[in-house]
Amino acid sequence: MLFDTLHPFVWGFLEESSKLSLPFEKRTAWLIAAVMISLIIGSLVGKLLERSSEERLNSAVVRSFNQRIRSWWLMCAILIAGLVIGPTGTVVLFGMIAFWALREFITMTPTRRGDHRALFWVLVIFTPLQFFLVGLNDERQMFKVLLPLIAALFVPMRIALANDEKRFLERSAKILIGILICVYALSFAPAILYLKIVDSTGQLWNANKGLLFFFVLITQLNDVMQFGWGKLIGRNLIADRINTSRTSEGVIAAAASSALLGALFCWVTPFLFWQAALIAVVISLTGFAGGLTMSAIKRDRGVKDFGTLLQGHAGILDRIDSLCFAAPVFYLLTEYFFTK
Amino acid sequence: MQLTSRLLVAAAKLISGYTVRWKNAMPDTCQRIYFANHTSHLDGLVLWAGLPPHLRELTRPVAAKDYWEKGWIRRHVATAFNALLIDRREVKVHQSPVDLMIREMEDKYSLIIFPEGSRNVKEQMNKFKSGLYYLAKKRPDLELVPVYLDNMNRILPRGEVLPVPLLSNITIGAPIWLEQGESKQQFLDRARQSIIRLRDDEE
Numbered sequence: 001m002l003f004d005t006l007h008p009f010v011w012g013f014l015e016e017s018s019k020l021s022l023p024f025e026k027r028t029a030w031l032i033a034a035v036m037i038s039l040i041i042g043s044l045v046g047k048l049l050e051r052s053s054e055e056r057l058n059s060a061v062v063r064s065f066n067q068r069i070r071s072w073w074l075m076c077a078i079l080i081a082g083l084v085i086g087p088t089g090t091v092v093l094f095g096m097i098a099f100w101a102l103r104e105f106i107t108m109t110p111t112r113r114g115d116h117r118a119l120f121w122v123l124v125i126f127t128p129l130q131f132f133l134v135g136l137n138d139e140r141q142m143f144k145v146l147l148p149l150i151a152a153l154f155v156p157m158r159i160a161l162a163n164d165e166k167r168f169l170e171r172s173a174k175i176l177i178g179i180l181i182c183v184y185a186l187s188f189a190p191a192i193l194y195l196k197i198v199d200s201t202g203q204l205w206n207a208n209k210g211l212l213f214f215f216v217l218i219t220q221l222n223d224v225m226q227f228g229w230g231k232l233i234g235r236n237l238i239a240d241r242i243n244t245s246r247t248s249e250g251v252i253a254a255a256a257s258s259a260l261l262g263a264l265f266c267w268v269t270p271f272l273f274w275q276a277a278l279i280a281v282v283i284s285l286t287g288f289a290g291g292l293t294m295s296a297i298k299r300d301r302g303v304k305d306f307g308t309l310l311q312g313h314a315g316i317l318d319r320i321d322s323l324c325f326a327a328p329v330f331y332l333l334t335e336y337f338f339t340k
Numbered sequence: 341m342q343l344t345s346r347l348l349v350a351a352a353k354l355i356s357g358y359t360v361r362w363k364n365a366m367p368d369t370c371q372r373i374y375f376a377n378h379t380s381h382l383d384g385l386v387l388w389a390g391l392p393p394h395l396r397e398l399t400r401p402v403a404a405k406d407y408w409e410k411g412w413i414r415r416h417v418a419t420a421f422n423a424l425l426i427d428r429r430e431v432k433v434h435q436s437p438v439d440l441m442i443r444e445m446e447d448k449y450s451l452i453i454f455p456e457g458s459r460n461v462k463e464q465m466n467k468f469k470s471g472l473y474y475l476a477k478k479r480p481d482l483e484l485v486p487v488y489l490d491n492m493n494r495i496l497p498r499g500e501v502l503p504v505p506l507l508s509n510i511t512i513g514a515p516i517w518l519e520q521g522e523s524k525q526q527f528l529d530r531a532r533q534s535i536i537r538l539r540d541d542e543e
Binding site for chain 2: 113116119124
């Protein structure tokens with residue numbers, strides 16, 4: 001019923017936007033409209049829950065729900081702003097997210113005085129350079145080798161130059177894993193925009209922005225579903241010393257629901273519905289891997305959320321862990337099967 | 341000058357990603373001495389930038405003349421955040437730093453000072469210099485507000501020129517005063533403890 005009332009409204013918006021020839025495709029616009037509407041509904045529900053929370057509901061759950069909605073708004077705004085500005089805008093915005101995430105990661109990780117210059121290189125030079133190379137989009141695709149090859153060799157060398165041998169391997173590893181997860185892996189998300197995709201019929205397909213939106217949407221929804229299904233039907237914790245909310249039932253149910261959602265949204269992708277479902281399952285499982293790995297890192301450091309580490313900070317790393325792990329796999333699968 | 345100070349605040353926020361927490365304390369325009377632990381050249385700038393704008397105009401960081409008068413940029417920066425420069429090498433009898441501070445405070449400015457004297461490289465805070473005590477004695481009406489700056493030593497440690505833009509915390513605590521009959525050493529220890537308590541509460 002809601003759909004019926006909103007339908008002419010959305011349709012009108014789309015008609016208008018096609019006349020104005022907004023710089024993104026019609027199908028992408030549809031998807032964005034759908035996401036915006038669900039976010040508006042989500043925000044309203046959150047407001048309602050907040051009012052009634054004193055009586056029945058667990059207020060911590062409500063607060064976390066509202067926080068999630070807020071960070072989704074932010075993510076959505078970033079994507080839309082990027083889409084309007086153009087691919088370069090999206091790359092820059094993802095670069096800023098990666099910078100902030102790496103900042104959180106290193107703030108949480110103890111380093112020694114001798115790591116200072118290496119950290120300067122990593123945060124101020126390598127991180128922006130990585131996203132510059134993604135946006136540069138040259139044929140040799142230097143962004144695929146800069147960090148795992150050049151930075152991975154450079155960082156230990158720079159630490160050695162600082163003349164401090166204490167726990168040398170451990171210190172190098174900490175910094176490198178930070179770059180790998182927060183910067184390198186995440187940079188594959190905006191790189192999706194530059195793939196030259198052909199769909200399964202062999203036709204050139206150029207609505208890459210929609211595909212990126214699809215990817216982010218499925219990853220984020222899968223996060224919620226893993227949590228939700230885990231609460232509803234979860235019995236067996238997968239790694240109880242690492243994380244106390246991820247259950248095998250939750251992961252399987254979320255993978256199944258993601259498959260359904262993937263198939264449902266296949267019209268913004270170059271995939272057939274079964275391919276979209278399959279790739280959504282891959283996103284779901286890699287997203288789970290990201291969440292679990294980050295939990296292990298946090299447990300090792302004795303913090304629950306990166307957000308509580310420094311009060312008042314949003315804790316970006318908590319929100320993008322699944323995105324970081326899913327992005328490279330999603331990119332490589334698309335590149336392998338759907339480009340010439 | 342307005343522009344420079346705006347830029348300074350933006351740069352301080354970008355470089356140190358600070359979060360400010362007022363703990364049992366409120367921002368107020370009454371005259372105060374903010375005293376903090378000192379590990380980095382950025383400390384004064386970041387604490388000043390972390391104050392609300394209307395307090396920033398009324399608050400002057402006390403800084404070393406020999407460092408901040410070197411070169412055009414540093415001089416410009418020091419004027420932009422209205423620093424009160426103190427000569428560490430030439431302390432004259434009638435021109436002691438404490439007298440100078442009291443004179444420059446007039447009846448409206450607050451100050452930011454670092455009672456450890458110079459930047460600390462160890463884990464533990466250094467012993468406090470006596471300036472804070474004499475300030476408290478000569479101006480008993482001042483609120484002495486402890487501030488704990490966390491992580492600044494990793495952002496710009498001693499001996500480095502380029503900052504690593506990590507995240508930091510500014511914790512501002514409840515004011516203390518010199519108590520009746522309290523000795524210099526007792527008071528300085530208590531002041532030092534008030535910062536240590538802010539640090540421990542955080543962890």
